Amino acid sequence: AQKITQTQPGMFVQEKEAVTLDCTYDTSDPSYGLFWYKQPSSGEMIFLIYQGSYDQQNATEGRYSLNFQKARKSANLVISASQLGDSAMYFCAMRAGGTSYGKLTFGQGTILTVHP
Amino acid sequence: DTGVSQDPRHKITKRGQNVTFRCDPISEHNRLYWYRQTLGQGPEFLTYFQNEAQLEKSRLLSDRFSAERPKGSFSTLEIQRTEQGDSAMYLCASSSHGEKLFFGSGTQLSVL
Numbered sequence: 001a002q003k004i005t006q007t008q009p010g011m012f013v014q015e016k017e018a019v020t021l022d023c024t025y026d027t028s029d030p031s032y033g034l035f036w037y038k039q040p041s042s043g044e045m046i047f048l049i050y051q052g053s054y055d056q057q058n059a060t061e062g063r064y065s066l067n068f069q070k071a072r073k074s075a076n077l078v079i080s081a082s083q084l085g086d087s088a089m090y091f092c093a094m095r096a097g098g099t100s101y102g103k104l105t106f107g108q109g110t111i112l113t114v115h116p
Numbered sequence: 117d118t119g120v121s122q123d124p125r126h127k128i129t130k131r132g133q134n135v136t137f138r139c140d141p142i143s144e145h146n147r148l149y150w151y152r153q154t155l156g157q158g159p160e161f162l163t164y165f166q167n168e169a170q171l172e173k174s175r176l177l178s179d180r181f182s183a184e185r186p187k188g189s190f191s192t193l194e195i196q197r198t199e200q201g202d203s204a205m206y207l208c209a210s211s212s213h214g215e216k217l218f219f220g221s222g223t224q225l226s227v228l
Binding site: 106 | 147149156157158159160161164166171172205207209211215216217218219220221222224
């Protein structure tokens, strides 16, 4: 079975500073995908970034980067130059290798608050 | 492309009543998913459609739950004889063949 662990219930960051949100995962599949989603108070889940287990380089999408450490089974999200609009719940998720579609296992989330 | 649309946004019902939610995916997406999210938790996978075929159902989906996607476009999720434990946010998502899932804003169900 797959498991995602997010150990930070809440994080605070000053506007324009960088912040790292932690995520560790557990799977026995050699092939898997890792995702980060943002959920603002409106409820919609917004895709941020994706990392495949065989990708050689860490994924980046604008201000978001994924610090992928395969041996440690960690996939931390780094947000650079935080903005007030970044305040939201952030979820780490994994697609197991046994599926080719979007059956994701999510962590419990981290609430990020950006202070002005 | 108007995104994934879900209706209603909120539903309050009494225990024992039936409720039905609708999801309209992004038009060219052939894959559609339902997830359930309870307060303070991440979403949990419920079921998956490819076109009109329901290819996987989670064990979370009891016999009181049924989902359909009759023409491979919109989907409905029905809960019969609702229980208080059914109170949750029901999220719909769609995708094409890529990795990215596009989610709707969800239907918040409250069972009194």
